Each structure stands twice: as C-alpha cells, then as structure tokens.
Amino acid sequence: IAGITQAPTSQILAAGRRMTLRCTQDMRHNAMYWYRQDLGLGLRLIHYSNTAGTTGKGEVPDGYSVSRANTDDFPLTLASAVPSQTSVYFCASSDSGGGASDTQYFGPGTRLTVL
Amino acid sequence: DQQVKQNSPSLSVQEGRISILNCDYTNSMFDYFLWYKKYPAEGPTFLISISSIKDKNEDGRFTVFLNKSAKHLSLHIVPSQPGDSAVYFCAATPGYSSASKIIFGSGTRLSIRP
Numbered sequence: 718i719a720g721i722t723q724a725p726t727s728q729i730l731a732a733g734r735r736m737t738l739r740c741t742q743d744m745r746h747n748a749m750y751w752y753r754q755d756l757g758l759g760l761r762l763i764h765y766s767n768t769a770g771t772t773g774k775g776e777v778p779d780g781y782s783v784s785r786a787n788t789d790d791f792p793l794t795l796a797s798a799v800p801s802q803t804s805v806y807f808c809a810s811s812d813s814g815g816g817a818s819d820t821q822y823f824g825p826g827t828r829l830t831v832l
Numbered sequence: 833d834q835q836v837k838q839n840s841p842s843l844s845v846q847e848g849r850i851s852i853l854n855c856d857y858t859n860s861m862f863d864y865f866l867w868y869k870k871y872p873a874e875g876p877t878f879l880i881s882i883s884s885i886k887d888k889n890e891d892g893r894f895t896v897f898l899n900k901s902a903k904h905l906s907l908h909i910v911p912s913q914p915g916d917s918a919v920y921f922c923a924a925t926p927g928y929s930s931a932s933k934i935i936f937g938s939g940t941r942l943s944i945r946p
Contacts, residue, residue: 721875748931759836759921759936760876773932807875817864817925817934823875 719743721824723808729830730798738793738827740808748811749791750775750821751783753804760807766791767814798831805829835859836924838937846945851909853940855922858903862924866934867896867907870919879920880907883928909942917944 724739742749751763752775762775766785780802782794791810795802806827811819837856845851855865863884868876882889882896882905889896895908909916922937 750931757938758834759838759938760923761936762932762934765932767932775932776935809875811931816928817866817931818881818928819931820878821931823877825873825875 721808721810721822723806723824723827725827726825727828727830729832730795732799732831733797736795736798736829738795738806738808738829740791740793740824741789742791742808742810742822742824743789744810744812744822745788746810746812746822747788747814748819749785750809750811751781751791751793752807752809753777753802754807754826755804763793763806798829800831803829803831833858834938835862836922836935836937838920838922838940840940841938842941842943844943844945845912847914848911851907851912851916851942851944853907853909853920853922853942855905855907855937856903857905857924859924859926859935860903861926862935864925864928865896865898865905866923866925867894868921868923868936870921870939876921912942912944914944914946917942 750765752760764783808824809821866881867879870876919939925934
C-alpha cells in the first residue's frame with residue numbers, strides 16, 4: 718500500500734508560471750487536505766475536501782485552487798506563482814468525513830521554490 | 833497572532849531521560865489537541881491526542897498533559913530514544929467536527945543525544 722503520493726518531489730518555478738502539484742491516495746479516504754509548511758509558522762491549511770465533488774477554503778487559500786473529481790486525486794494549482802508561495806507543500810487524507818478526531822495521513826511533501 | 837505557540841524551537845535531551853515538549857494556546861474554544869511528529873523529508877505522522885474532558889492521555893512512552901486553566905499542554909517522552917529525534921508539532925481545534933479548523937504550532941525540533 719503506497720498511502721499518499723505527491724509529485725513532483727521538488728520544483729523550481731519562475732514567477733508567473735502555472736503549476737499543479739499532484740496528490741494521490743490509495744486508502745479510499747473521503748477527506749483530503751493541502752497544507753503549506755513555512756519556517757516559524759508550522760503547517761497552515763490551504764484547501765480541503767471532505768468528499769469527492771466538494772472543496773473548501775482553509776486558512777491561506779489565496780492564489781491556490783483545488784479540484785476533487787474523484788476519491789483518489791486532489792491536485793493543487795497555482796495559477797500564477799509568486800515568490801511568497803515558496804514553501805513545502807503537504808497533502809493529507811483522513812477517513813470518514815473529515816472530523817478532527819480522524820487521523821490525518823500525510824504525503825512526503827513537495828518542495829516548491831518560486832523565483 | 834499565533835493561536836498555538838511552541839516557544840522552544842529546539843530541545844536537546846540525553847538518551848534515556850525524559851523529554852518534555854511544551855505548547856500554549858490562546859483560543860479558549862479549542863477543546864481537542866493533537867501532537868504530530870515529523871522526520872526530515874517525510875510528512876508528519878500522528879502521535880497522540882487529547883480532548884478537553886481529560887487532563888492526561890498515555891500511549892506507551894508518550895503522555896500528553898492538558899492544563900485547561902493555563903491553556904497549556906505538554907508532551908512527555910519517557911525514556912527518550914534516538915528514534916525520537918524529530919520535529920514535533922502541537923495542534924488544536926475547536927471541536928471534533930472538522931479537521932479544517934485544526935491550527936498547528938510552529939514545531940519543536942527534538943534531538944536525542946547519546
């Protein structure tokens with residue numbers, strides 16, 4: 718069982734370019750999440766989806782969009798990257814409907830640098 | 833203003849001794865708390881949680897203590913082992929209903945020295 722996979726592992730991107738970070742889980746979890754991790758700030762939620770076909774905004778959604786066409790995939794798109802989006806991005810999933818007591822399982826992360 | 837604060841960016845503890853990681857929160861609506869552990873180049877993994885109806889939860893070598901009046905929680909690791917060297921994130925949420933409300937602290941890097 719792979720759990721959660723993220724691609725790419727790392728990426729250097731020119732400002733203004735469009736970028737999609739991929740996330741796939743094979744656990745058939747209903748809920749999925751995207752976080753960014755910045756030094757001194759911990760993990761901050763960007764967007765989430767409690768079930769396929771629905772999405773919601775987290776703490777820092779500006780500049781990002783998501784879609785949830787099926788259970789397994791939850792891509793994160795930066796329409797026009799800016800240097801402040803340089804960060805490590807983690808995708809996570811949890812069973813059930815996205816309750817806080819449902820354990821979240823995280824992917825290995827994507828390190829993105831926007832120049 | 834950070835609602836969940838881990839004021840010690842790093843902590844070094846000798847192997848076999850107790851490691852105590854601290855976390856403070858400001859939002860009195862928080863009533864469910866979690867600790868995650870993260871190794872380099874990996875995603876965080878869930879470690880232990882506690883709800884506000886309890887003041888202690890234990891799982892093997894890991895114990896979390898909650899002091900609601902002080903808005904403070906701590907993670908105790910006894911005895912500390914080399915594999916415990918990692919970054920530990922404290923997190924809090926107002927209720928069980930939605931993981932989208934979880935707020936994470938900035939993390940504490942624990943180093944276990946031989």
